[in-house]
Amino acid sequence: MIRKASCCCGKCTIDVDGEPAFNAVCHCRNCKKRTGSAFGWSTYFADGQIGSRPAGISIYEVGGSNPQQRWFCTNCGSTLFWKAANLPAHTGVAGGCFADDPVGPPSVTVSNDGRCAWVGLPGDWRTSL
Numbered sequence: 001m002i003r004k005a006s007c008c009c010g011k012c013t014i015d016v017d018g019e020p021a022f023n024a025v026c027h028c029r030n031c032k033k034r035t036g037s038a039f040g041w042s043t044y045f046a047d048g049q050i051g052s053r054p055a056g057i058s059i060y061e062v063g064g065s066n067p068q069q070r071w072f073c074t075n076c077g078s079t080l081f082w083k084a085a086n087l088p089a090h091t092g093v094a095g096g097c098f099a100d101d102p103v104g105p106p107s108v109t110v111s112n113d114g115r116c117a118w119v120g121l122p123g124d125w126r127t128s129l
């Protein structure tokens with residue numbers, strides 16, 4: 001099954017084939033700032049599941065302990081997808097960018113030290129990838 005993730009304005013889209021290898025929420029500082037929200041929703045697909053990269057998209061390089069290249073729409077600013085050093089064979093796609101073509105629910109919660117106290121999550125989720 002092919003799903004399409006798209007940015008806020010719809011200019012940039014990326015196709016993925018099949019289900020994510022990892023479907024997680026992340027409470028790290030980087031994900032909070034990236035999304036402007038309490039946590040990030042990160043779906044990871046094997047690179048072979050990812051279609052061609054869209055035009056009209058720029059890269060933001062993130063340093064630190066887990067360097068990333070993050071692709072965002074130059075028109076609306078949405079982060080659409082990224083490559084992170086800790087998962088070199090996978091591509092992360094922002095879970096919320098599947099809003100029009102939904103992906104399944106997450107089953108993993110990571111960087112739990114940064115979790116906002118008011119965020120409640122199901123008790124049966126794994127706590128690492």
Ligand SMILES: [Zn+2]
Nearest residue numbers: 007009073076
């Ligand atoms: Zn856009």
Ligand SMILES: [Zn+2]
Nearest residue numbers: 026027028031
């Ligand atoms: Zn994170």
